[in-house]
Amino acid sequence: MTNKYGATVxxxxxxxxxxxxxxxxxxxxxxxxxxVCDVEYDESSGVHSTTIAIRSDDEDGNFAGxxxxxxxxxxxxxxxxxxxEVTRYNNAQFKLLNKNGKMIFDGSGKFRFxxxxxxxxxxxxxxxxxxxxxxxxxxxxxxxxxxxxxxRSQGHNDYEGLGWILTIEYQTAELFAPVAKLRNIILCxxxxxxxxxxxxxxxxxxxxxxxxxxxxxxxxxxxxxxxGIKVD
Numbered sequence: 001m002t003n004k005y006g007a008t009v010x011x012x013x014x015x016x017x018x019x020x021x022x023x024x025x026x027x028x029x030x031x032x033x034x035x036v037c038d039v040e041y042d043e044s045s046g047v048h049s050t051t052i053a054i055r056s057d058d059e060d061g062n063f064a065g066x067x068x069x070x071x072x073x074x075x076x077x078x079x080x081x082x083x084x085e086v087t088r089y090n091n092a093q094f095k096l097l098n099k100n101g102k103m104i105f106d107g108s109g110k111f112r113f114x115x116x117x118x119x120x121x122x123x124x125x126x127x128x129x130x131x132x133x134x135x136x137x138x139x140x141x142x143x144x145x146x147x148x149x150x151x152r153s154q155g156h157n158d159y160e161g162l163g164w165i166l167t168i169e170y171q172t173a174e175l176f177a178p179v180a181k182l183r184n185i186i187l188c189x190x191x192x193x194x195x196x197x198x199x200x201x202x203x204x205x206x207x208x209x210x211x212x213x214x215x216x217x218x219x220x221x222x223x224x225x226x227x228g229i230k231v232d
Contacts, residue, residue: 001056002026003065016043020066029053029066038098038162039073039114048073048113050162077105080166091171097123099152099163126150126165134172145172 001010006021020026028035037051050071058064076096084094084107096105101118103111117123125133130151147170155161 001065001067004063006066009065020068025051025053025068026066029055029068030063034159036159036162038100039102039104042070050076073104080105080107089170089174091174093169095167095169097165097167099165104164122148122167126167128152129154135169146170147172147175 001008002020003009006019006023006026008015008018008020017023025035025037033055035051035053037053039048039050041047042049042051047070050073052069052071054067054069056064056067080094080096084092094105094107095103095111097103097117101116101120101123103113103115103117105113111117130149132150133148135146135148148167149170150165150167153161153164153166
């Protein structure tokens with residue numbers, strides 16, 4: 001916490017700089033009342049974090065200082081990891097990027113922390129606040145297809161939000177396995193019902209057509225003058 005001059009007056013941990021009025025978060029909080037920064041390395045706490053700064057006024061509404069809170073990004077990553085552990089899909093891959101295409105978390109381990117992937121095809125295809133993409137087979141190894149769903153973080157009231165992007169990649173074979181199983185059950189059931197319907201039809205047809213064939217043969221002989229023919 002700082003006073004109105006930017007000097008630190010209260011803190012929970014040792015800071016690397018007791019003067020804060022030259023920091024952008026301090027200036028933004030003083031001007032706008034609130035500042036939420038994107039992920040960056042905080043020298044004071046020694047961790048990658050998100051800074052939240054709130055303007056503090058006295059009883060008369062005059063500027064009194066700024067309160068700063070540092071949120072360790074590892075806490076956000078832990079939430080994603082816990083969510084991944086309880087998902088029903090074993091091959092689901094979670095990724096978290098900031099609005100500029102910096103990788104905050106990659107469950108597949110392909111990208112380093114804060115690696116810039118803004119030039120990649122995936123980041124360029126993500127548009128809008130939420131949606132989904134179906135990766136084409138030629139984009140993947142072993143000929144697999146993946147369904148990617150994404151959503152951007154939203155703000156609240158006057159706060160626009162950080163615009164972080166959470167993506168989840170599912171293998172379509174695993175995702176639609178219940179549908180494929182149901183389809184196979186329906187096909188097998190239809191085949192069995194068809195067989196059960198055809199067999200009685202064949203038996204009934206033979207039962208009816210055999211006497212008719214005998215009658216037809218007898219009528220043919222009668223037509224030729226054989227009046228002694230008998231039909232069983």
